[in-house]
Amino acid sequence: MRDFVFNSQPSRVVFGAGALAHLEREIDLLGARRALILSTPEQSHQAQMVAVRLGVRAAGIFPRAVMHVPIETAREARAEAHRLGADCAIAIGGGSTTGLGKAIAMDSGLPILAIPTTYAGSEMTPIYGITEAGLKKTGRDTRVLPRVVIYDPELTLTLPVNMSVTSAMNAIAHAAEGLYAQDSNPIMDLMAEEGIRALAQAIPALTKEPLSVGARGDALYGAWLCGSVLGNVGMALHHKLCHTLGGSFNLPHAEVHTVVLPQAMSFNATAAPLAMSRIERALGRDGQTSAAAGLFDLARDHGAPIALKDIGMLESDLDRAAEIAVSNPYWNPRQFGPGQLKDIRELLQRAYDGIRPD
Numbered sequence: 001m002r003d004f005v006f007n008s009q010p011s012r013v014v015f016g017a018g019a020l021a022h023l024e025r026e027i028d029l030l031g032a033r034r035a036l037i038l039s040t041p042e043q044s045h046q047a048q049m050v051a052v053r054l055g056v057r058a059a060g061i062f063p064r065a066v067m068h069v070p071i072e073t074a075r076e077a078r079a080e081a082h083r084l085g086a087d088c089a090i091a092i093g094g095g096s097t098t099g100l101g102k103a104i105a106m107d108s109g110l111p112i113l114a115i116p117t118t119y120a121g122s123e124m125t126p127i128y129g130i131t132e133a134g135l136k137k138t139g140r141d142t143r144v145l146p147r148v149v150i151y152d153p154e155l156t157l158t159l160p161v162n163m164s165v166t167s168a169m170n171a172i173a174h175a176a177e178g179l180y181a182q183d184s185n186p187i188m189d190l191m192a193e194e195g196i197r198a199l200a201q202a203i204p205a206l207t208k209e210p211l212s213v214g215a216r217g218d219a220l221y222g223a224w225l226c227g228s229v230l231g232n233v234g235m236a237l238h239h240k241l242c243h244t245l246g247g248s249f250n251l252p253h254a255e256v257h258t259v260v261l262p263q264a265m266s267f268n269a270t271a272a273p274l275a276m277s278r279i280e281r282a283l284g285r286d287g288q289t290s291a292a293a294g295l296f297d298l299a300r301d302h303g304a305p306i307a308l309k310d311i312g313m314l315e316s317d318l319d320r321a322a323e324i325a326v327s328n329p330y331w332n333p334r335q336f337g338p339g340q341l342k343d344i345r346e347l348l349q350r351a352y353d354g355i356r357p358d
């Protein structure tokens with residue numbers, strides 16, 4: 001028997017190919033009438049498409065979401081929502097756009113309807129991040145959790161294959177760490193294992209056939225499960241390292257997750273054997289390779305980066321990265337803190353060189 005605490009998150013999920021057709025119904029159910037539509041500049045055509053289908057329900061478009069939610073952008077978007085009299089915001093895009101929606105919701109309480117087009121998972125979490133004066137502040141607040149999430153695989157067909165693979169690895173990372181979280185619970189374990197399984201099958205399928213709605217649907221289903229795990233349980237060493245490398249060295253988000261994940265799993269393998277066997281089973285590799293090696297192969301065999309040196313990291317920065325990571329550690333199944341500086345530095349060296357873990 002296992003003791004646990006489980007909090008269910010109050011969000012509504014509408015999933016399916018063509019599910020965007022339910023947008024009007026979902027806005028009505030929220031009791032909203034005028035939506036501000038958010039997107040990045042690159043996805044402004046998708047925001048425009050949403051505005052056209054909403055007609056009078058569209059208050060306007062704010063197509064200026066960027067990575068890491070700068071506070072200035074959040075303020076501009078809040079002012080625009082106020083000026084237009086918007087009573088809900090629709091975030092169509094990846095984690096950057098959802099993040100902007102969250103920043104608006106945090107201050108205004110405006111309900112957010114998320115339409116994710118990557119596999120990052122932010123739409124299922126109450127975690128926000130805002131960057132002010134070069135520093136990214138993150139936290140948890142239930143007010144920022146999108147009230148409705150519409151998952152429509154057809155909207156992900158345009159996500160380039162290389163980004164699809166790293167984004168899927170990013171999602172897997174949430175589930176992998178969720179499996180050994182200090183506050184894990186049986187429901188999240190089921191979702192984590194199923195999420196990894198769905199994504200591990202979707203990666204080869206969408207690499208082969210990027211326009212397959214079936215493969216995209218499996219990937220998005222996995223992303224929903226893995227995002228839910230991220231929203232419900234605490235993350236550990238892997239996420240700490242990725243936040244350090246992304247935040248202090250400006251490395252690209254999904255690629256960093258892809259490169260670090262096998263190394264972090266290797267570091268934690270002996271301290272979390274049950275989690276590792278569930279990952280191996282989900283990858284379809286039990287009895288063949290370790291979880292760490294299986295994840296490394298999954299990335300490498302589908303063209304994703306496997307070395308920090310290939311995604312903009314300088315070898316001369318590894319010492320500083322290790323020091324930052326151990327100075328304020330997260331809980332982790334295997335102890336890591338200032339006393340483990342040498343081990344973490346070695347882990348980062350292997351990630352830098354792209355060495356396949358055993």
Ligand code: NAD
Pocket residue numbers: 040041042043066067068069093094095096097099117118119120121122123125126127128129155156157158159160167230253254
């Ligand atoms: P992103 O949102 O930055 O998107 C990357 C690029 O891909 C953008 O130009 C975007 O417009 C484009 N794009 C997205 N979907 C597309 C599609 N279907 N077709 C074509 N182009 C598309 O990338 P991301 O990886 O989704 O999000 C990363 C950010 O999200 C990071 O800042 C990260 O910290 C944050 N994040 C937050 C949480 C959380 O719980 N708060 C969880 C995961 C990620």
